Structures are given as structure tokens and as C-alpha cells.
Amino acid sequence: MELAQMQKSLQDYTKSLFLEGVLDSQFLQLQQLQDESNPDFVSQVVTLFFQDSDRILNDLSLSLDQQVVDFKKVDPHVHQLKGSSSSIGAQRVKNACVVFRSFCEQQNVEACHRCLQQVKQEYYLVKNRLETLFKLEQQIVASGGMIPAMELGF
Amino acid sequence: MARDGGVSCLRSSETMRVGIGGMESPPLDLDDVHVLAVDDSLVDRIVIERLLRITSCKVTAVDSGWRALEFLGLDNEKASAELDRLKVDLIITDYCMPGMTGYELLKKIKESSSFRQVPVVIMSSENVLTRIDRCLEEGAEDFLLKPVKLADVKRLRSSLTRDVKLSNANKRKLPEDSVPVNTSLPPPPSPFTISPDSSDSSPPSTISPESSDSSPPLSPVEIFSSPLSSLLDDEDDDVLPSSPESSPAPEESPVRRQKMGSPGLD
Numbered sequence: 001m002e003l004a005q006m007q008k009s010l011q012d013y014t015k016s017l018f019l020e021g022v023l024d025s026q027f028l029q030l031q032q033l034q035d036e037s038n039p040d041f042v043s044q045v046v047t048l049f050f051q052d053s054d055r056i057l058n059d060l061s062l063s064l065d066q067q068v069v070d071f072k073k074v075d076p077h078v079h080q081l082k083g084s085s086s087s088i089g090a091q092r093v094k095n096a097c098v099v100f101r102s103f104c105e106q107q108n109v110e111a112c113h114r115c116l117q118q119v120k121q122e123y124y125l126v127k128n129r130l131e132t133l134f135k136l137e138q139q140i141v142a143s144g145g146m147i148p149a150m151e152l153g154f
Numbered sequence: 155m156a157r158d159g160g161v162s163c164l165r166s167s168e169t170m171r172v173g174i175g176g177m178e179s180p181p182l183d184l185d186d187v188h189v190l191a192v193d194d195s196l197v198d199r200i201v202i203e204r205l206l207r208i209t210s211c212k213v214t215a216v217d218s219g220w221r222a223l224e225f226l227g228l229d230n231e232k233a234s235a236e237l238d239r240l241k242v243d244l245i246i247t248d249y250c251m252p253g254m255t256g257y258e259l260l261k262k263i264k265e266s267s268s269f270r271q272v273p274v275v276i277m278s279s280e281n282v283l284t285r286i287d288r289c290l291e292e293g294a295e296d297f298l299l300k301p302v303k304l305a306d307v308k309r310l311r312s313s314l315t316r317d318v319k320l321s322n323a324n325k326r327k328l329p330e331d332s333v334p335v336n337t338s339l340p341p342p343p344s345p346f347t348i349s350p351d352s353s354d355s356s357p358p359s360t361i362s363p364e365s366s367d368s369s370p371p372l373s374p375v376e377i378f379s380s381p382l383s384s385l386l387d388d389e390d391d392d393v394l395p396s397s398p399e400s401s402p403a404p405e406e407s408p409v410r411r412q413k414m415g416s417p418g419l420d
Contacts, residue, residue: 026301033204033304041204049197079250083279084197087301 003145010136011148017133022126027089031150043134049088053123056081060116064109074112075104081119085126092122187314191215192222192247192259193277198300202246202277205307211244219254219262222247228266242272244314246298249278249285257289264293275310277302 001009017023027042034041056077063074082097100115137147189211193199199215206213216222223229227240245263247256256276264270273295278285286297298306 026303029301029303030201033201033208038204045197045200048200052195052197076252080195083195083300086279087195087198087201089301 001139003140003143006136006140006143007145007148010133010140011150013133013136014150017129021091022129023089024091025089026087026091028150030088043137046088046130046134049084049090050127052084053081053093053127057116057120057123060119064113064116069107069109069112071104071107075101078104078119085123090123090126093119093126096122186210186212187243187311188212188214188241189244189246190222190225190242192217192219192245192251192256194218194248194251198248198277202302202307205302205304206246206311208304209307209311211311219247219251219256219259222259223262226263226266226269228262228269240268242269244273244275244295244310245269246275246277246310248300249276249289250280257285257292260289260292260294273314 014023018027030042030045060074060077060081063070063077078097078100082094082101085091085093085097096115096119100112100119103111103115140147187210189206191199191202191206191213193202193215194217196217199217203213203215214225216225220229222245226242245259247259249256256278260274260276263272263274270293274293275296275298276289276294277298277300279300281299289297296310298310
């Protein structure tokens with residue numbers, strides 16, 4: 001594929017993530033922090049987010065599977081995930097965490113199980129999308145091209 | 155504090171001077187703003203550290219209030235002679251942390267004779283007015299709503315520089331004079347800055363990886379926190395306040411309250 005075509009694909013793809021609400025403006029903030037001296041900043045932070053989140057989701061699954069659910073353990077995990085997803089602009093994950101926390105407050109175990117599923121769904125979605133995005137970027141860079149600037153005109 | 159010569163002695167002796175991307179280290183440490191960042195979240199720590207570095211701050215990032223106190227030498231009663239050399243210009247801390255909250259850390263700092271004059275900024279993902287008020291009453295300089303944006307940090311940075319200029323009688327050079335810094339700062343905000351949750355306060359029209367933010371010489375970073383093992387949260391049963399406070403409803407706009415000491419701002 002031609003370089004220009006790849007760059008256009010990347011732009012369109014990124015745009016679609018914003019339009020779908022998968023990412024919000026905080027992701028753009030991260031991109032602003034990337035430059036020649038830190039060319040992989042976004043993917044580094046996002047990778048940390050993935051590692052962090054995998055662990056949290058695992059802990060959440062375990063906590064909710066207990067005979068007696070300890071919400072004092074569950075809530076901080078969700079809070080943490082909410083925070084980190086918010087920091088990287090993973091809007092739908094964040095929003096799912098907000099809902100999750102309200103059910104934690106109510107100590108509604110069944111609802112929390114559903115929330116966890118929802119959070120996981122959104123998480124795997126954004127993970128998949130971002131991995132694709134980074135692959136597209138790598139292809140462009142490998143072909144000697146520059147990552148195109150993200151226009152906010154949409 | 156060492157004001158007139160010599161390297162500011164940071165607690166960690168492994169101060170690395172890394173030439174990053176061809177940038178030279180600044181000749182004098184004096185003019186650098188040194189920030190202590192406190193956040194239990196690794197992702198947030200990396201982001202705030204980058205935000206601060208890109209605005210020409212030296213950063214020490216730690217993962218808990220206890221480590222912050224340890225770094226400042228406030229974790230025990232005996233005064234250390236080293237403290238005279240420790241130069242911290244700003245402490246920025248997350249509010250919700252296991253073990254010691256940012257509020258508790260704020261109180262301890264304000265109680266200390268060595269560091270009470272250091273501005274403390276609280277960050278929180280939750281826009282709770284009572285929380286904000288409590289922190290401001292306890293002496294916090296500012297309260298930032300997470301996720302923290304570049305515009306927030308630039309604003310902090312510029313007010314710090316102004317404070318330095320006003321409060322320092324000696325020949326301390328302003329960073330803007332000696333160092334090319336991205337000067338596209340937002341206009342001085344009104345005391346209550348409302349910015350909607352999902353948009354930037356200073357939206358650029360294009361974002362590119364090679365933006366003009368790359369110019370400032372990058373300062374060394376000392377990561378004081380222990381490595382990723384700190385991620386393994388055995389502090390889960392510690393007090394994260396299970397508060398009746400709730401996250402903001404979508405229609406509420408976060409309010410960034412300011413109580414900036416710098417007269418130039420209001």
C-alpha cells in the first residue's frame with residue numbers, strides 16, 4: 001500500500017474511534033506529549049494501561065466470584081480502572097466504570113457482575129482498536145513516513 | 155536551600171543527566187523548577203511526569219504519601235542537614251490514594267516548617283466541592299480535575315515562575331529568559347474556570363507528534379517509586395475512602411477552583 005494511502009487510513013481510523021466515542025480528547029492530550037524525544041510516548045503509556053487493566057480485571061473477577069463479595073475491595077479496583085482509562089482517553093471504559101461504581105455503592109452483586117462484563121467488553125474493544133492503530137502507525141514509520149497530524153475538524 | 159550556587163541536591167544521588175534527542179542539559183539547576191509528583195497510579199504518574207517535563211520542570215515521581223514524606227525528610231522527627239539543600243518548588247499530589255490521602259499529605263506538608271511554603275496542588279478525578287473547599291482551606295494552592303491536561307500544567311508552571319520572580323530577591327533568572335519554552339500559554343483564567351469534561355480548554359487545531367512543545371531542554375528524571383512491583387496492590391484493604399461522594403453527573407461541568415497566590419494572575 002502506498003504511504004499516502006496508509007496515512008489516510010490511519011487518519012480515518014483514528015477519526016472513527018473518536019466519532020464512536022471509544023476515545024475522547026484526553027487521547028489527543030497524550031499525542032501532544034509525543035515528540036522526537038519521546039516518539040513512543042503514547043504507545044508506552046497505553047501499554048502500561050493494558051498491563052494495569054489486565055491485572056485489575058483479573059482481580060475484579062476473583063473478588064466478585066467470592067461467596068461473600070467484599071465491596072471494600074471491589075470499589076478501589078474499579079476506581080483505579082476508571083482513573084487510568086480516563087487518563088488515556090478510553091472514554092467508554094471510563095463510563096462503564098462509573099456505572100459499575102454506583103452499583104458497588106449499592107452493594108448489588110448481580111448488577112456488578114453485569115457491569116464487569118460491560119467493562120471487559122469496552123476494554124477489549126479499545127484494546128483491539130488501539131493495537132490496530134499502533135500497527136498502522138508502525139507500518140507508516142517502517143515505510144519511512146511520518147504519522148499524520150490529527151485534524152480536529154470533524 | 156541552596157540558592158546561590160551548586161547543584162540542588164536531590165535526595166536521590168543517581169541524578170542522571172541524559173542527553174535526550176540532542177537536547178543539552180541546562181547549565182544551571184537553580185533556574186529549574188523541581189516538582190514532586192505523588193500518585194499511586196502508574197499510568198497517571200507517567201503522564202503527569204511527562205506533562206511536567208514538557209513544561210521544563212524537573213520531576214521526582216513517587217507512588218505514595220509516605221514516600222513523598224520520606225523524600226522530603228519528613229518521615230521522622232529528626233531534622234536532617236541535607237534538608238537545607240533539598241529544593242522542591244511544587245508538590246502535586248493525587249487526592250485518592252491508599253494509606254495516606256493527598257489531603258493528609260497536604261496537612262503534613264503544611265505542618266512542617268521546612269516545606270509549608272511550598273505550593274501544593276491536589277489532583278482528583280472527582281469534582282466534589284466539599285473536597286475542593288477542604289483542600290483549599292488547608293492551604294492547597296490549586297485543585298486540578300483529572301485527567302490533567304497540558305493547559306493545566308502550563309498554567310501552574312507560569313504561575314510558579316511568577317511567584318519565583320516576585321519572592322526572590324536575588325539574581326535568579328527566569329526560565330523564560332534563558333530557555334526556549336513553549337509560550338503559547340492560555341490567557342490568565344478567571345478565579346473560577348469552568349471547562350467541560352470532554353474538551354480541552356485550549357484546543358489546538360492540529361495535533362502532530364512533532365509539535366512545538368518539543369523545544370524545552372529536558373531535565374533528568376528521578377523516579378523515586380519502586381518498580382512495577384508497586385503495582386501489585388497489597389494495599390487494597392487500606393483506606394480508600396468509600397465515600398458517599400459520587401462521580402459528577404454528565405451534565406455538570408467540572409469547576410477548577412483556584413486560589414493562586416500570585417497577584418499577577420487575578
